[in-house]
Amino acid sequence: MTIFSYEQFRAPFSLKGTLDRGLIDRVYAACKNANVWGCHAIRGGYFYKCPQIMYAAKLTGISETTDRIPIVENDTFQAALLDYANSSTPPSACAFCTRTVGIQQPLTQLPREHLLAQIEKSLEENVDHDWLDRSLMIKDARDDCKILNRFK
Ligand code: SF4
Known part of the structure; x- marks a missing residue:
């Protein structure tokens, strides 16, 4: 049996976001969710x-319409899906998201009333800049917050 535990997690979301295109490109290029783990989603036919x-669309009011593709049954869908999944253009949500390069924080149950204070930051404040640099240099597929416990 293999059990994984988490003592830390990486801050995932910044309500204030950033206008720094270079930072957005780097966060996206390092994002394991989109580029390594294949952590995709389907909703409402998209x-x-x-x-x-x-979530970024819901929390910030940005549009999600250019950041998704419709699932359709035709001969071109497979190519469109691959183009979209492999595109080097960041979704607009990356201006607000630090999914795998956020600063590390202890994993605790956050009271609901503290949530806003936790996410009301800029992307620059929420990025673990050393980890971002490292992630772009070393393509490591592991989740660095995940601790492996093995039992026999
Ligand atoms: S929005 Fe977040 S999880 Fe999605 S690609 Fe951008 S950085 Fe990764």
Whole structure:
């Protein structure tokens, strides 16, 4: 049996976001959700590169319509899906999301009333800049917050 535990997690969301295109490109390029783990989502007949696109739209009011593709039954869908999934263009949600490069924080149950204070930050404040640099240099598929416990 293999059990994984988490003592830390990476801050995933920044309500204030950023206008720094270079930072957005780097966060996206390092994002394991979209580029390594294949953590995609489907909702309402659309395919999303990551579930965070839906949450960012809900929390910030940005449009999600350019960040998803309709699932259709035709001869061109497979090519469209591959183009979308492999595109080097970040979804707009990346301006607000630090999914796998956020600063590390202790894993605790956050009281609901503290949530806003937790996410009301800029992307620059929420990024673990050393980890971002490292993630772009070393393509490591592991989740660095995940601790492996093995039992026999
Ligand atoms: S929105 Fe977040 S999870 Fe989705 S691709 Fe951008 S950084 Fe990754």
